[in-house]
Amino acid sequence: xxxxxxxxxxxxxxxxGDNDALDKxxxxxxxxxxxxxxxxxxxEEEVRxxxxxxxxxxxxxxxSLNQTDHIRYxxxxxxxxxxxxxxxxxxxxxxxxxSDETVFDxxxxxxxxxxxxxxxxxxxxxxxxxxxxxxxxxxEIIYLKYFEELxxxxxxxxxxxxxxxxxxxxxxxxxALREIMQVDKGLLLLLLLxxxxxxxxxx
Amino acid sequence: xxxxxxxxxxxxxxxxxxxxxRYVKYGYLNDVTFWEQWLQENPKQRKVFELAKLQLGLILxxxxxxxxxxxxxxxxxxxxxxxxxxxHALSVKRRNYYWASGIAASLIFALFSAWFxxxxxxxxxxxxxxxxxxxxxxxxxxxxxxxxxxxxxAYAWKNIRTVDLNGEAYFKVVHFNKxxxxxxxxxxxxxxxGGVEVQVLGTEFNLKERHGExxxxxxxxxxQVKSKVTGKKYLMEPxxxxxxxxxxxxxxxxxxxxxxxxAWTDGRLLVSQTSxxxxxxxxxxxxxxxxxxxxxxLGKKKIDGSISIKSEQSLLFTLSxxxxxxxxxxxxxxRLQSR
Numbered sequence: 001x002x003x004x005x006x007x008x009x010x011x012x013x014x015x016x017g018d019n020d021a022l023d024k025x026x027x028x029x030x031x032x033x034x035x036x037x038x039x040x041x042x043x044e045e046e047v048r049x050x051x052x053x054x055x056x057x058x059x060x061x062x063x064s065l066n067q068t069d070h071i072r073y074x075x076x077x078x079x080x081x082x083x084x085x086x087x088x089x090x091x092x093x094x095x096x097x098x099s100d101e102t103v104f105d106x107x108x109x110x111x112x113x114x115x116x117x118x119x120x121x122x123x124x125x126x127x128x129x130x131x132x133x134x135x136x137x138x139x140e141i142i143y144l145k146y147f148e149e150l151x152x153x154x155x156x157x158x159x160x161x162x163x164x165x166x167x168x169x170x171x172x173x174x175x176a177l178r179e180i181m182q183v184d185k186g187l188l189l190l191l192l193l194x195x196x197x198x199x200x201x202x203x
Numbered sequence: 204x205x206x207x208x209x210x211x212x213x214x215x216x217x218x219x220x221x222x223x224x225r226y227v228k229y230g231y232l233n234d235v236t237f238w239e240q241w242l243q244e245n246p247k248q249r250k251v252f253e254l255a256k257l258q259l260g261l262i263l264x265x266x267x268x269x270x271x272x273x274x275x276x277x278x279x280x281x282x283x284x285x286x287x288x289x290x291h292a293l294s295v296k297r298r299n300y301y302w303a304s305g306i307a308a309s310l311i312f313a314l315f316s317a318w319f320x321x322x323x324x325x326x327x328x329x330x331x332x333x334x335x336x337x338x339x340x341x342x343x344x345x346x347x348x349x350x351x352x353x354x355x356x357a358y359a360w361k362n363i364r365t366v367d368l369n370g371e372a373y374f375k376v377v378h379f380n381k382x383x384x385x386x387x388x389x390x391x392x393x394x395x396x397g398g399v400e401v402q403v404l405g406t407e408f409n410l411k412e413r414h415g416e417x418x419x420x421x422x423x424x425x426x427q428v429k430s431k432v433t434g435k436k437y438l439m440e441p442x443x444x445x446x447x448x449x450x451x452x453x454x455x456x457x458x459x460x461x462x463x464x465x466a467w468t469d470g471r472l473l474v475s476q477t478s479x480x481x482x483x484x485x486x487x488x489x490x491x492x493x494x495x496x497x498x499x500x501l502g503k504k505k506i507d508g509s510i511s512i513k514s515e516q517s518l519l520f521t522l523s524x525x526x527x528x529x530x531x532x533x534x535x536x537x538r539l540q541s542r
Contacts, residue, residue, distance in 0.1 A: 023279070026279055026282070027275075027279075030270075030275050030278075030279075031267075031269075031270070031275075034268070034270045034274075034275075035267060035268050044270075044271070044274070048274070048278055051278060051282075052278060052281055052282055052285065055282045056282055056285045056286055056289070059282075059286050060286070060289065105268070106265045107264075107265050107266070108261050108262065108264050108265060109261075109264045109265070110261070110264070111264065112260050112261065112263060112264030114227060114256075114259065114260030114261075114263050115257065115260040115261065115264065119257055119260075124257065124261065127258075127261060128261055131262075142262060143265075146224065146259070146262050146263060147263070147265075149221070149224065
């Protein structure tokens with residue numbers, strides 16, 4: 001993870017036209033941007049075009065860009081706009097937002113390095129399944145919060161929501177998880193009930 | 204790590220906690236140590252802790268999407284290439300644009316100046332039509348029917364204000380001269396016909412040239428008339444009427460009668476001992492008809508009076524009454540038949 005104090009200087013260099021800074025920034029954030037792009041667009045060629053567009057645009061407009069102390073956030077935000085425009089161009093008849101009509105490629109599985117084998121049971125499997133039912137928007141929020149570690153304000157900015165809205169959505173997503181996880185009595189029974197509730201909620 | 208009371212945390216609270224996230228994600232030694240110790244101190248929270256950890260584990264379970272081999276490197280190369288080629292194209296484009304627009308601008312300006320300084324504005328009246336023209340200096344010209352007036356587009360910039368006339372016009376020229384004893388060329392106004400050049404300072408006069416004869420009637424001010432053929436000049440006094448033969452340059456001065464000449468501007472033809480033939484000629488000039496008298500002797504008859512020429516009909520009507528004739532029109536030919 002890039003320590004934030006370097007971001008300010010690095011970005012400032014880029015705005016001054018330092019080629020080296022462009023290289024460094026590209027290399028430091030490529031993986032993350034590629035991931036995010038793929039999860040939004042699903043096709044490598046499209047991601048390639050958008051990333052190409054992103055960096056060329058940044059370089060060409062560097063004299064008029066704002067300062068930032070958080071390059072990752074800046075890049076993801078800009079990339080998202082480029083992706084939306086790209087999507088709109090591709091489908092001339094409807095404007096598609098990164099909302100419920102699209103797919104955010106985030107697949108949850110029990111086969112996770114973070115989960116001990118002993119912890120895997122029916123419950124966890126069902127939970128994973130339930131999580132995969134979340135909407136594209138909810139998944140994107142989860143991705144931005146847990147994978148990119150952005151805070152709610154930043155997520156709200158990116159998704160063009162009021163902060164309250166971002167909290168609401170994520171809280172809703174978390175609520176859903178919480179509901180499933182909060183088991184008081186008879187594990188199996190309640191779990192089934194919770195899952196049902198969860199599925200109804202999702203619809 | 205800031206002091207938070209994790210002992211009251213729910214699973215959801217843990218999921219919202221950045222430090223907890225860092226611990227699960229990266230497993231840094233100091234984080235691991237911290238949490239192990241905290242768990243020992245807060246055994247009641249273990250279940251919640253583990254639950255949150257499991258949830259997070261599921262959240263983070265999504266496999267990373269790795270770019271294929273060489274993708275990253277090639278894309279960077281493409282980006283750099285685009286930047287340099289676009290920069291070049293842009294600067295070439297910009298350079299060409301400035302160069303082209305510079306040339307284009309000066310070319311356009313040159314053409315415009317040439318056009319502006321060389322072209323003439325022409326006003327033409329048809330039969331029966333009179334028009335008022337305002338010149339850039341404020342001078343007013345009333346153009347009679349069947350006449351043409353031309354003046355340079357760059358009139359205001361010319362040394363001498365000049366207009367060309369074919370036919371008849373009444374001039375009201377703006378006076379620029381400050382000192383009568385010292386007349387500068389820029390203060391002069393000139394009206395040119397086929398046969399004469401009329402130079403004025405600021406005045407009202409009537410100028411007509413038809414059938415090779417120029418008639419100049421001075422209403423007020425001072426006028427110098429010069430024959431283009433002989434170069435002879437004549438200085439006119441108000442009220443004077445001069446007739447100049449365009450071909451011979453022969454001058455004939457009539458001390459009075461200028462108001463007769465300019466009456467047409469009021470829609471009247473003022474005649475004083477003017478022959479019918481002359482009137483008919485004037486009518487023909489203004490309305491484009493051919494008038495035939497079945498009794499030619501009538502043509503020599505002299506008439507005094509004021510004839511309305513506001514329309515063709517009014518003139519013919521008046522004539523027919525004066526001469527006691529009938530009017531027969533055959534297209535552009537009018538026959539005046541004695542009753």
